[in-house]
Structures are given as structure tokens and as C-alpha cells.
Amino acid sequence: MTDIFASFPVEYELNPHRLHERLTAAAEREGLLDVAYRTLDSPVGPLLLAATERGLVKVAFDRQDHDAVLAALAEAISPRILRAPARLETVTRQLDEYFTAGRQTFDVPLDFRLARGFRLSVLEHLPEIGYGHTESYSQVAAAAGSPKAVRAVGTACALNPLPVVVPCHRVVRSDGSYGQYAGGEEAKRVLLTLEAA
Incomplete structure (x- = not known):
């Protein structure tokens, strides 16, 4: 060397x-x-x-x-x-x-080595939730192949190593309330409001 x-x-x-x-x-x-x-x-x-x-x-x-x-x-x-x-x-x-509302999807290589198993399945689904849209934890569980794993979806979103780019902020409770977010509820509100504009 x-x-x-x-x-x-x-x-x-x-x-x-x-x-x-x-x-x-x-x-x-x-x-x-x-x-x-x-x-x-x-x-x-x-x-x-x-x-x-x-x-x-x-x-x-x-x-x-x-x-x-x-x-x-x-x-x-x-x-x-x-x-x-x-x-x-x-x-x-x-x-x-x-x-600045000039981009709706990200096109960068991602290294998912910090997630595996079902958590990785959830993270791979999240970019399919369109900009300005949301899905419930139960909808994400079904899309990730385990309809009963609603709590595991919550854990996968909470431990998402790539928030914002892999949009776990688009996952909400079935009643439409925000639920937990690594960046805090205010950060989730800011992101969802930005996308709804």
C-alpha cells in the first residue's frame, strides 16, 4: 500500500x-x-x-x-x-x-445491508407507494407477503435505515393518523404536507 x-x-x-x-x-x-x-x-x-x-x-x-x-x-x-x-x-x-417539490422519486443506488428478512421486504415495497399517497400498516403487510404482520411493518418502518429516500413516512395508521416516525411526528407531517401540495 x-x-x-x-x-x-x-x-x-x-x-x-x-x-x-x-x-x-x-x-x-x-x-x-x-x-x-x-x-x-x-x-x-x-x-x-x-x-x-x-x-x-x-x-x-x-x-x-x-x-x-x-x-x-x-x-x-x-x-x-x-x-x-x-x-x-x-x-x-x-x-x-x-x-423543493421538483422531484417525486429517487434514482440513486441503495445499499440495504442494514435490513434483512421481512424488514427488507417491507422496505422494497415502500417506493411503490406513490408520491402524495399513503398506505396503512396492514396494506403494507399484505403487499410484503405477510398480511398479519402489521406490528412487524411498524418495526420495519421505525428501523428503516433510509427514511425519506425509502418513504416510510407514507405509511400511516388505518384511521389515517401518522403513527410513529424516526424523525418525529412533525417531520412526518412536513413530508406528507409537502407531497400533498
């Missing part, structure tokens, strides 16, 4: 931003960057976005404690995590378009 620090001129010591960019590029080039992350300001608060080489692996709300989320990713995937916004440019642009 090459020494990624060897080729940095002294000028980078005086410009931490340029040094970080260069280190990030070198880590990516050398295959040392397993999880790239950045934060994004949004109408539902700061979002943490994280991606592996396979695709977007995590979206987290501020209330989920971004430091704790990064620590969990280090344990579940790899400790080689670095703030590297370039890997997340496409999803950042698409989220900006979504929040």
Missing part, C-alpha cells in the same frame, strides 16, 4: 479544507474509504447521509444523534468512515429537488 500522506506539499498544512479534500480523494483512490458521509440541511432538520461503494446506506435525522449513528455504522460496516461529500453529490441534489 502506498503512503497517502507522502505526496502532500507543505502548503496543505496551512489549508485544512484543501488537505481534507486531498486526503479524502487519496483514501477513495486507495480503497480506504468504506463509508462516506455528509450532512444536509433540510425542512425536517439536519440529515446525515452515508454511502458505501454499493450506494446510500443510511439517512438519519438529527434526533437520532449523528455521532451515535456514525459509531453504529463503524461497528456494523467498517471503521473506515470519512466525511466525503463528493460520493453523496447525486443523492444530495435529488433530496434538494425533493424538498
Whole structure:
């Protein structure tokens, strides 16, 4: 393995931003960057976005404690995590378009390694719920192949590693009330109101 620090001129010591960019590029080039992350300001608060080489692996709300989320990713995937916004440019642009009502679906690679089994079946169904529409937990359970697994759908939505992009906010109680949401009830209301406009 090459020494990624060897080729940095002294000028980078005086410009931490340029040094970080260069280190990030070198880590990516050398295959040392397993999880790239950045934060994004949004109408539902700061979002943490994280991606592996396979695709977007995590979206987290501020209330989920971004430091704790990064620590969990280090344990579940790899400790080689670095703030590297370039890997997340496409999803950042698409989220900006979504929040300004210019986009209704996302077209980015997704890494579902943090979900398995029935939870994964639920997550794979969620993008089929159209923009501006909702489904009840029981409808999602039936669509995911287990009509009686209503509570398991609730758990799958609560543990969705990719909220907003994989739209668990579109799943509501049978009486139309919001139910629980990782970003909080206000965040769910903001997203559903945005889509209803």
C-alpha cells in the first residue's frame, strides 16, 4: 500500500479544507474509504447521509444523534468512515429537488445491508407507494407477503435505515393518523404536507 500522506506539499498544512479534500480523494483512490458521509440541511432538520461503494446506506435525522449513528455504522460496516461529500453529490441534489417539490422519486443506488428478512421486504415495497399517497400498516403487510404482520411493518418502518429516500413516512395508521416516525411526528407531517401540495 502506498503512503497517502507522502505526496502532500507543505502548503496543505496551512489549508485544512484543501488537505481534507486531498486526503479524502487519496483514501477513495486507495480503497480506504468504506463509508462516506455528509450532512444536509433540510425542512425536517439536519440529515446525515452515508454511502458505501454499493450506494446510500443510511439517512438519519438529527434526533437520532449523528455521532451515535456514525459509531453504529463503524461497528456494523467498517471503521473506515470519512466525511466525503463528493460520493453523496447525486443523492444530495435529488433530496434538494425533493424538498423543493421538483422531484417525486429517487434514482440513486441503495445499499440495504442494514435490513434483512421481512424488514427488507417491507422496505422494497415502500417506493411503490406513490408520491402524495399513503398506505396503512396492514396494506403494507399484505403487499410484503405477510398480511398479519402489521406490528412487524411498524418495526420495519421505525428501523428503516433510509427514511425519506425509502418513504416510510407514507405509511400511516388505518384511521389515517401518522403513527410513529424516526424523525418525529412533525417531520412526518412536513413530508406528507409537502407531497400533498
